[in-house]
Amino acid sequence: MDKIKQAAIDMLDAGLSVVPVRKNKKSIGGWTPLQTEPLSLNEVPERFSNAWGIGLICGEVSGGVECIDFDAHDKNIVDIYRQFTTQEGIRKIIGDNRVYTERSPRGGFHIIYRYTDESGTQAASQVLAKWDKTETMIETRGEGAYVIVAPSPLYEARNGDIINLPVIEQYERDALIEFAKTLTLYEKEEGNLLDESGEVVAFDNTDPVSFFNWNKAGYAKKILEDIGWVRIGFNKAEGVENWRRPGKSDGVSATWGKKHESLYVFTSSAEHFKQNTYYTPFQILVKIRFKNHYNAAINWIMQKYFGEEVPYIRVGVDYYKVIKKRDRYQLERVELKAWRKDEIKQDFGKDYISRIPLFDDFSIYPDNFNYKQVIDNCYNLYKPFSHTPKEGKWEWSKIMMEHIFGDQIDLGYRYLQALYLHPKRMLPILVMVSEQRQTGKTTFLNWLNMIFGDNMSNIAPEDLAGSFNHVYATSNIIAVEETLIEKAITVEKIKALATGKFLTVNQKFVNQYKVPFYGKIILASNNEDKFARIDEEEIRFFVRKIGKPIHYNHAIEDDLMAEVPAFLHHLTTLPAIDWSRDRSGFTPEEIYNDTLRKVKDESKSGLYKELDELITSWFENCHSDRLMVAPVDLKDEWFHNNSQIGRQYIKSILKREFKLEPEDSIIRYEPFDKITKTGRPYTFLRENFIKTTKNFGETENFVTTEKDTNYGNLPF
Numbered sequence: 001m002d003k004i005k006q007a008a009i010d011m012l013d014a015g016l017s018v019v020p021v022r023k024n025k026k027s028i029g030g031w032t033p034l035q036t037e038p039l040s041l042n043e044v045p046e047r048f049s050n051a052w053g054i055g056l057i058c059g060e061v062s063g064g065v066e067c068i069d070f071d072a073h074d075k076n077i078v079d080i081y082r083q084f085t086t087q088e089g090i091r092k093i094i095g096d097n098r099v100y101t102e103r104s105p106r107g108g109f110h111i112i113y114r115y116t117d118e119s120g121t122q123a124a125s126q127v128l129a130k131w132d133k134t135e136t137m138i139e140t141r142g143e144g145a146y147v148i149v150a151p152s153p154l155y156e157a158r159n160g161d162i163i164n165l166p167v168i169e170q171y172e173r174d175a176l177i178e179f180a181k182t183l184t185l186y187e188k189e190e191g192n193l194l195d196e197s198g199e200v201v202a203f204d205n206t207d208p209v210s211f212f213n214w215n216k217a218g219y220a221k222k223i224l225e226d227i228g229w230v231r232i233g234f235n236k237a238e239g240v241e242n243w244r245r246p247g248k249s250d251g252v253s254a255t256w257g258k259k260h261e262s263l264y265v266f267t268s269s270a271e272h273f274k275q276n277t278y279y280t281p282f283q284i285l286v287k288i289r290f291k292n293h294y295n296a297a298i299n300w301i302m303q304k305y306f307g308e309e310v311p312y313i314r315v316g317v318d319y320y321k322v323i324k325k326r327d328r329y330q331l332e333r334v335e336l337k338a339w340r341k342d343e344i345k346q347d348f349g350k351d352y353i354s355r356i357p358l359f360d361d362f363s364i365y366p367d368n369f370n371y372k373q374v375i376d377n378c379y380n381l382y383k384p385f386s387h388t389p390k391e392g393k394w395e396w397s398k399i400m401m402e403h404i405f406g407d408q409i410d411l412g413y414r415y416l417q418a419l420y421l422h423p424k425r426m427l428p429i430l431v432m433v434s435e436q437r438q439t440g441k442t443t444f445l446n447w448l449n450m451i452f453g454d455n456m457s458n459i460a461p462e463d464l465a466g467s468f469n470h471v472y473a474t475s476n477i478i479a480v481e482e483t484l485i486e487k488a489i490t491v492e493k494i495k496a497l498a499t500g501k502f503l504t505v506n507q508k509f510v511n512q513y514k515v516p517f518y519g520k521i522i523l524a525s526n527n528e529d530k531f532a533r534i535d536e537e538e539i540r541f542f543v544r545k546i547g548k549p550i551h552y553n554h555a556i557e558d559d560l561m562a563e564v565p566a567f568l569h570h571l572t573t574l575p576a577i578d579w580s581r582d583r584s585g586f587t588p589e590e591i592y593n594d595t596l597r598k599v600k601d602e603s604k605s606g607l608y609k610e611l612d613e614l615i616t617s618w619f620e621n622c623h624s625d626r627l628m629v630a631p632v633d634l635k636d637e638w639f640h641n642n643s644q645i646g647r648q649y650i651k652s653i654l655k656r657e658f659k660l661e662p663e664d665s666i667i668r669y670e671p672f673d674k675i676t677k678t679g680r681p682y683t684f685l686r687e688n689f690i691k692t693t694k695n696f697g698e699t700e701n702f703v704t705t706e707k708d709t710n711y712g713n714l715p716f
Contacts, residue, residue, distance in 0.1 A: 003151050005048045012038055014163045017061040020051035025148055027055060035061055035144060053152025056112070056162070059122045059143035063114050065165065066123070066173070067141040068180060070109040073131055079390050079569070080129075080137060080183055081109045086421065086572045087369050090179055093172045095576075100160035102150050109158075110147060114165050115173040117233055128177060129184035138180045171230060178222050182370065208301040212282045217261040220281035223288050224263070227272075229254075245270045291360060291377040299357040300374065312344060312356045315379055318510050319344060319356070329561055331386050333454045338510055362505070364515045366423035366455070366476050381474040381515065382423075383454040392566030396559040397447075399551050404432065404444050404544060411542070411590060417571045418585050419452065423476050424518050425579070428542040428586050429498050431523040433531055433595065439546040441524040445479045447560045448522070451568070452477055464493055470507035474515060479522045494521055494532070498540050528595070533603040536657070539588035543596040607645060608657040614638055616689045624673065628681040630662070633671040654682050 004020075011018050017038035020028040029047060034057055039047060048054075058065045070081050084090060085101075093099065100112045117123065122143040129138040141147045150157045160166070212219075221231065228246025235242055238255065245253035245267055253267040261281060268275040272287050279287070282297070290297040303309055311322050313336075321339040326332055345353060363378035368385040405412025418425055432441045449456050456477035463471055464480065472478045478497070497503075503517035525531035534541055553559060577585045604612075611634070618627060629637075631650040639645040654660045662680040669681045 004051050004054055005044055007054055007151050008039075008044050008048050008051075009041060010163055011054070011056065012041060012044070014165075015063050016065065016162075016165075017057040019055040019057055019146055020048045021053045021055045021148060021152070023052040025053075025055075027146070031055075031057070031146065035059065037061070053148050053155070055146040056149045057146045058125075058141045059145070063165075064116055064122055064167065065112065065114050067147045068111040068128070068176060069139050069141055069147065070111075071136055071139070072107040073135045073137075075131055075135075075137075076390065077108055077137070079388060082389060082569065082572050083369060084138075084180060084183060087179060088422075089175060091576075093168065093175060094159070097166040097168050097172070098160045099168065100162050100165055101158045102162075103156040103158055104148070105154035110149065111176070112147070112149070112162070112165060113173070114167040115170060116167060117170065121234060128180040129182075130186040132186050137185065138183065140177065170232070171225070174225065174231060178218070178225075179370065181218065208298055208306065209282045211305065212285065212301055213261060213280045216285075217256075217281050220263075220284040221256070223284055227288060231256075240264075289374060289377065293358050293360075293377055295354060296358045296377065299355060303357075310355055310357065312339060313359060313379060314356050315359045315362055316511065316513070327453070329450050331450070331453060334383055335454070336381075338507070362474075362513050362515050364474060364518060366518050368420060368423060382476065385455075386453050387451065387564050387568055389568035389572055390565035391569050392563070394563040394566040394570060396553065396556055397563045397567040397570075400440070400444060400447060400556075400560065403440055403549055403551075404546060406544070408544070408591075408593065411586065413571070413574060414577060414585065415542075417574050418577060419448075419477065419520065420568060420571050422577065422585075423455070426499060426518075426584050427520045428584050428591055429494065429521045429523065429540050431525070431531065431541055431543040432546050433525050433528045433543060433599075434546040435526055435528050436548060437526070438548075440549050441546055442481065443556060443560075445481065445522065445524060446557055448477060448479070450557075450561050451564055468506050468508060469503070470505050470510075472519070473503050473505040473517070476518055476520065477522065478519050479524070481524045494523075495538075495540055497521060528598070531599070534596075534600050535603065536600055536659075538600070540584075541596060541599075542586065542591040543593065543599060545595040604657055605653060607649065607653050611638075611650075611653065611658075612689075615684055618672070619686050619690050622673065625686045627672070627684040628669040629671045629684070630677075630679045630681045633677075633681070637672055658682075658684075660684075 008018050008020070017034050019031040019034050022028060028051060038057075038061060056062065056065065056067075058067060070077050070084075085094060094101070094111070097113065100110075102110045102112075104110065123140070125140050125142045125145045127136050127139045129136075131137045149155060149162055224243070225231070230244045232242045232244050232252065234240075235255070240255040240257040242252045243254040243256060243263070244251065248269075253270060254263050254265040254273075256263050263273075263279045263284065264277075265273040265279065266276055273279060286292060286294055286297045290300070299310060313320050313322060319339045319341050320336040323335045323337055324332055325335070341353065344356070359374070359377055359379040361378045362381050363375050364381050365372060365375050366382045371380075371382075371384045373380050373384075401412050401416070402409055405415075415427065415430065418427055432444065434441065445458065449458070455475060456479065457472045457475040458479045458481060459472050461480055463469075497517070497519055498521050500517045500519070502514055503519075504512055504514045506512055523531065528545060579585055581587055615627065631647040631654065634650050635645070635647055639650075660682045662682050664680075666678055666680055668676055668678050670676050671681070
């Protein structure tokens, strides 16, 4: 029996209805009856005797099967599909449920699953996104449709198993559908707009409220779902959708559609809404997304759907101008600059003030794939991502990565992957050090700036020490060049920034405001061992020593810029980061290396280094395995003429830097092999200062001066 017939039998056994198809994808024989009653197994040999492939019938007959179909139409569907499947929520739905995916011969993709509609009905096919006016990009295959599947010729299964299609939750299915809709490339044409069915309709832009009510019901429903409302099915008898309020596990709280396109709330326990009241899509937008700021909602609609741009915003009582300008890489960047209200009036008249969008506060919500400018009527200071990943060559990007991260290249790719795909995550403090000049540290930072644009800031060390932090407070990546941090308070500030959750923004002439903080710190320094003081226990630093490049390219920044889409595409193909091992995505053992060890050694106090050298010398000249001394013994033996080094200072160094504690009780001991004394001495062991190694063929030991560290067997 050939594989098509066998697949038909296996799929029928799995409760799926199938139909034989020709090479032109047309069914062999009638398939309408198969929409309600599958073939019997004994019908397969005859019905599939001349079949080129196999069609899976969607809908109720196959247990609620639905397919999301990504159609190439000779366009770059790969990037669209990648953008869809790498979105964090979508990736979780597909991964957790092992949703079946496959590649079609023309380069498109199928995502196939089962879902149960609580109304008892299955949705028909619908267009979700379009390439242009005539060509569909993404659509569903639902009730009354079928889709060609593997093992039909040239269909390639990618994930999951067609025989064991998972049943996903209604909210998961709706999330897939709604996000797919956002990927459309066809929003407007010559000033015209699309209605919900995809048809072009002309509107007078003096009536944004009517436009939103007539055309954006889907957007309003998504707003409801974002705050916890659940769509629980369609009531055929009433002709309405049933909805359930947040916090309720059963029952119906509202309906959609009884009064045109509006939500009718009949519960008394729904936040934002009154009992027995209708709410149009625009009212939902105003109440929830803009917190009852009517003018802000109007201005948002005018800008988003009608292209009318007001280059100012008001946040609280402060006004800002939204300035767009191109950077050195010819990418458009956006900057907010404080602007006086009186100047706006003088330039545009007092009536213009009422048209400026009003926001309650600033916020930061990093997302490089599903960007939102407004979050609960707070202005999102995170900037839209400038690039779209696209498969291609990235040879100079690879050279740059290998140069910066060397033998820790896998960690380097993981670091860049986290910056791009997980901008909300905390990461280690990346430090690039080199005493040499022209090693590529600045070029690497410039490359990151090409990629992340306005969401990255380059600052000087003194900016960290200053009281005004607006220059970096809203950045997702903070790069500090020519770093030599001599003040301990500045080091502590960097460490606090690396793990901080919120930050109060201080800016001249602007009221303070508090925002979520997602900043990642990158330092570059010509001081290999002394760029900052790092304590022995510190685990937040990922230090890389950068050498001279082995490849020279005077136009490397132009080449790196051209490769950005291809490099981003590569990052989306890497294995998912395991965040369960460490909240930063990197364990201390992984990022520890010899360069970090040297920095920590150099960070020790002068007294520690002097004691370390003196004790090492003592062990080299004595045969004892241990040295037991009290601070007073060390003072009398080595520092009796130094008035700046007292017993208490020695005691603090023994505890803080040598990590030693005195004996629990008073004992007898002999310091430096001299007269016996009583007290609570500290014990130094030879093995922590001297390593003994045998020569080949000899029994005598010789000593080296390599020191052990508190990290034991961690890799260097």
